[in-house]
Amino acid sequence: MGIDAIRTVTVIGAGTMGSQIAMVSALAGFKTYLHDITDSQLQKALESLQFQMNRRLEKKRITETEYKMAFARLHTTTDLTEAVHTTDLVIESIVEKLEDKRELFKSLDELAPGHVIFATNSSAIVSSKIASSTKRPDRICNLHFFNPPFKMDLVEVVTHDHTSEDTTQTVVEFVKQLGKTPILLRKEISGFVANRLLGAMVREAVHLLEEGIATHEEIDLAAMEALGHPMGPFALLDMMGIDENYYAQLLQYQESGDPSMKPSAILQEKFERGELGRKTGKGFYTYSSIRPGL
Ligand SMILES: NC(=O)c1ccc[n+]([C@@H]2O[C@H](COP(=O)([O-])OP(=O)(O)OC[C@H]3O[C@@H](n4cnc5c(N)ncnc54)[C@H](O)[C@@H]3O)[C@@H](O)[C@H]2O)c1
Structure with a gap:
């Protein structure tokens, strides 16, 4: 056409x-x-x-x-x-x-x-x-x-x-x-390229947080100030919407059967509480204005 x-x-x-x-x-x-x-x-x-x-x-x-x-x-x-x-x-x-x-x-x-x-x-x-x-x-x-x-x-x-x-x-x-x-x-894979890379980083960031190695602010700071990322993984999760990330991880887990792909306890908890990031005013961080896509 x-x-x-x-x-x-x-x-x-x-x-x-x-x-x-x-x-x-x-x-x-x-x-x-x-x-x-x-x-x-x-x-x-x-x-x-x-x-x-x-x-x-x-x-x-x-x-x-x-x-x-x-x-x-x-x-x-x-x-x-x-x-x-x-x-x-x-x-x-x-x-x-x-x-x-x-x-x-x-x-x-x-x-x-x-x-x-x-x-x-x-x-x-x-x-x-x-x-x-x-x-x-x-x-x-x-x-x-x-x-x-x-x-x-x-x-x-x-x-x-x-x-x-x-x-x-x-x-x-x-x-x-x-x-x-x-x-x-031309070859399908759940998450495609960029989100496969992101998923690997988010899984590791959540692991460091859940193990008590660093706070989410410190992990974001390391990503920005040591690796040159424009924003850290937790700020990014808040921007993307924690529900979207939760559903994507759940799907990848269901498709692969790989337990390491399962949404982490902390993501599940935030999802269930409705703390979905910027769009609800609270995720890992708290936001004063609720505007999609900011
Ligand atoms: N959030 C991100 O960072 C991001 C990035 C890339 C792709 N995506 C994908 O984009 C899609 C939307 O994500 P989002 O973050 O914009 O979600 P969102 O929750 O902000 O918006 C979804 C919208 O769809 C509407 N909706 C639901 N069911 C509908 C229907 N049957 N008919 C018409 N409208 C309906 C809802 O009312 C809502 O306004 C998802 O598939 C997601 O995987 C999201």
């Missing part, structure tokens, strides 16, 4: 990731629909986007015209049919639960025209697990953005055995049109 056929993009899920992915798409010139199940979530996403875009304007990263045009291209709706009936590319960014995603893609398959490409922004669920809930496995792949999508340049494009070459190339070109850098992985 080629990149020229992509004019309208739909992002499903207006949380930490979806809201910014939609704005990145609108900034790149695509008419963009942002869908969520409640008006209140869409309102929250718009407020957060206004805050972020105002900061970008103040820092002269975008012009006033780009600001206005991007908001003019962005449409929010709770109506799934409206969100997809004229679209060319759907990027799903809802909660990291396989059954929820499969159910959503089944509905999307019925509502979206046949030419539409489906991508999932999942951090850990490979697209072959979703493809069978639709009649278009050749038009499905992973399109994995990093948090926050405004800032992070890399996007992992991951195909499965039945993704067509046309879909692959169109999606790779789409990432370039967003002004981002794609890496194309």
Whole structure:
């Protein structure tokens, strides 16, 4: 179908990731629909986007015209049919639960025209697990953005055995049109590349904390001041959302059966208490303002 056929993009899920992915798409010139199940979530996403875009304007990263045009291209709706009936590319960014995603893609398959490409922004669920809930496995792949999508340049494009070459190339070109850098992985692995590396670091950081070797602040300081990381693993977990990390680790554990991949007691405890990081105002650190993607 080629990149020229992509004019309208739909992002499903207006949380930490979806809201910014939609704005990145609108900034790149695509008419963009942002869908969520409640008006209140869409309102929250718009407020957060206004805050972020105002900061970008103040820092002269975008012009006033780009600001206005991007908001003019962005449409929010709770109506799934409206969100997809004229679209060319759907990027799903809802909660990291396989059954929820499969159910959503089944509905999307019925509502979206046949030419539409489906991508999932999942951090850990490979697209072959979703493809069978639709009649278009050749038009499905992973399109994995990093948090926050405004800032992070890399996007992992991951195909499965039945993704067509046309879909692959169109999606790779789409990432370039967003002004981002794609890496194309033709072999599926849960967590892909960057999050496999991150998972190894987080497991070790949590182990050091649970053993009482160092506090989470000290471990973050070591990562930043000794290894040159822009933020430590605990600050990163808070930014990503502890629930997302918990679900991803659980999936990797269930898939591999390897006990070392099991979510640690401390992550499980935070997950159960609802201390999910920045989005709830408390995770490993405490936050005074609750804004997704900050
Ligand atoms: N948080 C990160 O750092 C990060 C990074 C890369 C990828 N991801 C992936 O992105 C996806 C979303 O993560 P997030 O952190 O933005 O989550 P989030 O909890 O901030 O947002 C999820 C949103 O999806 C909405 N939603 C849930 N079910 C829905 C449905 N059936 N239809 C429409 N909307 C629905 C929720 O109302 C919520 O607004 C996950 O698959 C995650 O693995 C997350």
